[in-house]
Amino acid sequence: MSKAVRVTAAAAVLLLFGGALFFLQTGGNGGAAAGVAPLDLSTSDSCRDCHADIWAEWQSSFHAQSFTDPLVLAKEQSNNFRNQACIPCHAPEPVFETGLGKVRVIERVTQRERGVDCLSCHRAFGAVVGPAMRSPGAANAPCAPIGDAQLASPALCAPCHNQHNTVDEWESSRYPATGVTCLDCHMQPVERKNADGRVRRGRSHRFPGGHDLETLQKAATIEAAVARSDDGSRRLVVRLTNSGAGHNYPADARHRALDLVVTLIQQDGVLLPPRDGGRGYGRERGTERRRFRNPYREETERLTNRELFGRENTQIGSGETITFEVPFDPAAVASARVELIYKLTPIQTDDEGVRVHDQVILLR
Ligand code: HEC
Ligand code: HEC
Ligand code: HEC
Ligand code: HEC
Ligand code: HEC
Structure with a gap:
């Protein structure tokens, strides 16, 4: 329902109860039922009183922690938000007030x-925005939600999440054509x-993402197989x-940062050390490794990436497959x-990171 239509409907209800002019003049909160x-x-405190379940979900989300998150407060990050940008x-x-998209x-x-x-996410010029398809109870709800399809659209997420292109990337993926949005x-x-x-x-307000192992495990699939070249040499193709x-x-x-690490293991159990000296990152583990990330302009990682991948930004596009080949000696490995x-x-060690995938493959 458009805002104009809602205000008219609210005014009609209030006229029945009298005192309509008073409510309209105090404005802003046109949805409140007469007598309430x-x-x-x-403040969001008022929402907590009646929506305790959603409040609890939200509190466990990183949206609730965005101003207190130690990773954001860190000296080299916002420095306790001394960096006002x-x-x-x-x-x-509220983004409905400052602009969607x-x-x-x-x-x-x-x-x-x-x-x-x-x-x-929910306040728009003194009113509460709710799903376009309001639930039956919402018609008489004390917070008088206005149904608006924009609440469910990526335009709601874009003001904050497109700084790092997440919405642009979704737009160019296969998902918009099938109607799969951020909420799904x-x-x-x-x-x-x-x-x-x-x-x-309803919809969960936990917003799982990079801190959630289950969500991370849904992101990618890995296939590994041995390939043999004409000259008899072999390589592991991941x-x-x-x-x-x-x-x-x-x-x-x-x-x-996402690191793919391949460790070759000899018959006697000895792990083969890094083959290329680690190439500037993640020397700790593995015979060969690749990093997926978009380094800052001044980082030397860009040069390494150009050499190893032929591109500076190594994030994996939606639907994209990266092929990584590790040659090995079948007599030894x-x-x-x-x-x-x-x-x-990017500065976390392998042990501080989360192992999203871990598999041992026999090569003979
Ligand atoms: C006095 C109690 C009360 C307060 C305060 C309140 N709500 Fe509600 N709200 C309800 C009730 C009751 C419903 C109808 C659904 C239900 O029964 O839970 C509802 C429905 C909604 C809906 C629509 C749900 C749907 O399925 O259509 C949204 C969105 C919403 N509230 C958001 C908020 C927000 C945001 C706040 C804080 C600004 C808030 N509410 C404050 C009682 C309240
Ligand atoms: C007003 C700004 C804003 C809007 C609007 C917004 N977000 Fe966020 N979101 C953030 C910030 C800031 C963080 C980072 C919080 C932190 O970790 O410090 C975040 C974090 C997240 C996370 C990551 C959680 C994690 O584990 O790191 C997900 C997923 C997410 N948002 C999804 C969404 C989706 C989907 C929408 C749209 C429906 C949306 N957000 C709307 C600002 C916003
Ligand atoms: C345009 C909006 C926007 C601005 C401005 C912004 N951020 Fe964020 N920030 C986000 C969003 C959205 C997320 C979470 C989603 C993601 O990880 O993509 C996030 C996540 C983060 C995280 C990761 C938090 C975690 O829990 O892992 C850090 C650290 C961070 N921001 C630091 C900063 C610093 C430092 C600045 C200022 C230099 C800043 N942000 C400015 C939107 C913003
Ligand atoms: C990052 C944005 C964001 C934040 C923060 C947020 N919501 Fe929502 N909320 C949404 C979106 C998106 C929907 C789903 C819209 C749809 O399905 O059409 C939604 C749906 C709802 C609904 C109706 C569906 C349901 O699950 O019952 C209610 C009620 C609601 N929110 C209340 C709240 C309350 C209370 C808070 C604070 C504790 C809150 N929301 C915080 C974005 C947000
Ligand atoms: C088909 C499912 C799918 C869709 C659609 C989708 N995401 Fe994600 N999202 C994921 C998965 C899986 C992850 C975890 C892997 C990762 O971090 O890339 C994730 C991670 C994230 C993160 C976490 C970043 C962090 O650093 O913690 C944010 C923020 C996010 N998505 C926002 C969005 C927004 C905004 C949209 C809509 C424009 C969207 N997502 C659409 C599946 C999806």
Whole structure:
């Protein structure tokens, strides 16, 4: 329903109860039912009182932590937000008010520690925005949600998430054509109990992503097989496909890193050491390794990437397959371990990272 239509409907209801002019003049909160105190839409606290289940999900999400997350506060990052350029997306004004789509977010001055809170996504000029298809109970809800299809669209995520191109990447993936949006992978359907006891279909507000192993495991598939060349030499061929992310993997180009590590193992169990000296990153483990990431302009990793991959940005596009070949001597090598290690920051060690995939392959 458009805003104009809703205001008219609310006004009609209020006229029946009298006092309509008073409510319209105090404005902003036109949806409040007569006799009920208007909702305080200057803070998300009011949402918590009636939507405790969603509040709990949100609190466990990184949206709730975006202003208190130690990784963001770190000295070399926002330095406790002394770098003010970091504040807008991490403590935003409501995006329905500052603009949907690929536009700038504006920083909030109150309750910054709440991070990306309910109001950031649900407040629009003194009203609450809800799903286009309102649940039966929502028609009389004290918060009077306005149905708006834009709430479910990638345009809602874009002001904050397109800084690193995630929405552009989704647009050029195979997903828009099949109607698969951000919500299908990041807001799972859940059942909720309405205030009147009826059950409605809602969406989880946990927003799993790079901190969630299950989500990471959905992102890619790995195939490994031995190939033999005409001259009799052999190589292990590893094919890594971004089969489950609706954008590049790893999604966040700069903060994250994804390392593919292949370790060749001799018959006597000895692990073969790095063949190329590690090429500037991740020397700790493996005979050969490749890193998937979009390094900053000044990083030498760009040069290494150009040499090894023929491109500077090595994030794996949605649907893309990377083929990685590791030659080996069949007389000496018995097996290979193939690991995919996800790192929240590029400086994490292999042991600090999360092993998304780990497999030992016999080579004879
Ligand atoms: C006084 C209680 C109350 C408060 C406060 C409240 N809500 Fe609601 N809200 C409800 C009820 C009741 C419903 C109808 C569904 C239900 O019964 O749970 C509802 C429905 C909704 C819906 C639509 C659900 C649907 O399926 O259509 C949204 C979105 C929503 N609320 C968001 C908010 C936000 C954001 C806040 C904080 C600004 C808020 N609400 C504050 C009681 C409240
Ligand atoms: C107002 C800004 C803003 C909007 C709008 C927004 N996000 Fe976020 N989102 C953030 C910030 C900031 C973080 C990072 C929080 C942190 O880890 O510090 C984040 C984190 C995430 C994460 C990552 C969690 C993790 O494990 O690292 C996912 C997934 C996510 N958002 C999905 C979405 C989707 C999908 C939408 C649209 C429906 C959306 N976000 C809308 C700002 C926003
Ligand atoms: C345009 C919006 C925007 C601005 C401005 C912004 N960020 Fe973020 N930031 C995000 C989003 C969205 C995410 C989470 C999604 C992702 O990882 O892609 C995020 C995630 C992060 C993370 C990862 C958090 C984690 O839990 O792993 C760090 C660190 C970070 N930002 C630091 C910064 C710093 C430092 C600045 C300022 C120099 C900054 N951000 C400015 C939107 C923004
Ligand atoms: C990052 C953006 C974002 C944040 C933060 C957020 N929501 Fe939502 N919310 C959405 C989206 C997107 C939908 C689904 C819209 C649809 O399905 O059409 C939704 C759906 C809902 C619904 C209806 C579906 C259901 O699960 O019941 C309610 C109620 C709701 N949100 C309340 C809240 C409350 C309360 C908070 C704060 C604790 C909150 N939201 C925080 C984006 C957000
Ligand atoms: C087909 C499923 C799918 C779709 C569609 C999808 N994602 Fe993801 N997303 C994933 C998977 C799987 C991951 C984990 C792997 C990764 O980090 O790339 C992920 C990770 C993320 C992260 C975590 C980044 C981090 O560093 O923690 C953010 C943010 C994100 N997605 C935002 C979005 C947004 C915004 C959209 C819509 C424009 C979207 N996603 C569409 C599957 C999807």
